Amino acid sequence: MQKHKKxxxxxxxxxxxxxxxxxxxxxxxxxxxxxxxxxxxSSPAASPAPAASPAATPAATVDVSKEAIAQIYTKxxxxxxxxxxxxxxxxxxxxxxxxxxxxxxxxxxxxxYETIANGDGKMPKWTGILKEEEMxxxxxxxxxxxx
Numbered sequence: 648m649q650k651h652k653k654x655x656x657x658x659x660x661x662x663x664x665x666x667x668x669x670x671x672x673x674x675x676x677x678x679x680x681x682x683x684x685x686x687x688x689s690s691p692a693a694s695p696a697p698a699a700s701p702a703a704t705p706a707a708t709v710d711v712s713k714e715a716i717a718q719i720y721t722k723x724x725x726x727x728x729x730x731x732x733x734x735x736x737x738x739x740x741x742x743x744x745x746x747x748x749x750x751x752x753x754x755x756x757x758x759x760y761e762t763i764a765n766g767d768g769k770m771p772k773w774t775g776i777l778k779e780e781e782m783x784x785x786x787x788x789x790x791x792x793x794x
Contacts (some may be wrong), residue, residue: 741768
């Protein structure tokens with residue numbers, strides 16, 4: 648019986664740690680890092696690129712396409728909010744149901760952005776992990792769950 652209790656406690660601890668990490672407690676989960684980290688300069692077949700003047704260098708862009716934001720949601724939000732946006736009440740009874748038209752009407756875009764950026768209750772803070780453009784695009788992604 649004692650061994651069974653230890654197994655349950657260990658399993659519960661692993662679930663809690665997994666949820667904490669998946670919901671933002673696991674450190675920097677910068678989702679804009681490219682998957683191919685090989686530098687063209689380190690490739691033997693690559694020729695050096697000419698230096699660009701500061702005026703010709705474009706600002707870093709953030710991919711806020713529907714596909715990129717859907718991936719961010721899947722990676723960082725889905726574990727708690729669900730694939731369909733209904734929210735997992737087992738994690739928090741106050742978890743919003745993104746499909747609920749009344750909830751959607753009661754929340755402004757700015758309120759949703761601030762919740763994503765600053766966290767709220769069990770919702771982690773995403774400022775410093777996600778870029779502002781990604782968080783604003785997530786607001787629109789959440790709006791897309793409305794039925």
